[in-house]
Amino acid sequence: MTSELLDQALVTQALIEEATKKSGLIWVQGAGEPAACALWHVWHEGAACLVGDGPGEQPLSGLVGGGSAEVTVRSKDKGGRLVSWTARVVQLEPASEAWEAAVAELKGKRLNAPDGEAMTGRWARECRVLRLEPTGTVLPLPDGDLAARPVPSPATTREPVPAGLPKLLLKKRKRK
Incomplete structure (x- = not known):
């Protein structure tokens, strides 16, 4: 590998790591999924770690161990897209050394959490940690708005302010 290619790989790695570390949410689209969904995560030992697919936890639909995913990272300050990258999905086995290390970061x-300190036991029994x-592949940022239209519902209908x-x-302000 030439030094120019090595430099480019290091810059790409640093961009992915710094952007993902600082973002509270990442948008993840599993292989075959129609749209990306927002997931909370922690950056740990060179990867974004997630917990979900259990009661009270985020859904990890389309994310399968051994599969791939596209990750889009947004700016925590402005909300704009910073970088999109491809990922290899690795499912961690409960009680393994890697699982324990990831869960220690996720727990914080x-x-x-509805069960406080007992949540790690629940994660081991009922959830997946990925x-x-x-x-190392950075994808071009998509053009345009990727937001989906909300499903019609009376809960989202705005009514005029009463006269x-x-x-x-x-x-009430004058009385004070």
């Missing part, structure tokens, strides 16, 4: 980042290992609401809000 999991918010609002590593998304970069293959009396501004007056009620102003009266």
Whole structure:
């Protein structure tokens, strides 16, 4: 490998690692899936680690051990796309050394766990822990908006503000 190619590979690796480390969410599209879904993760030992597919955890649809995935990383500050990369999906076996190391990192980042300290036992019994290992390939960023239209629902229908609401809000401010 020439030094120019080696330099390019190191720059690519650094870009993927830094962008993914700093992003709270990554958009992951498994092989054969129609769209990407947002997943929380931690960056650990050169890969994005995920936990899911169990009760109360994120779905990992389309992500199969030994398969591949496309990962798009967004900016934590502005929300814009920074980099898209391909990954090899590796499923970690519960109680293995790699699983224990990944779960130790994931445990610290999991918010609002219903079972607190017992969550690692639940993850071992009912969930999957995956590593998304970069293959070194950076994909071109997609053009345009990739957002899907929301499903029609009465819960998302906006109604006009009632005519009396501004007056009620102003009266409460004057009383204080």
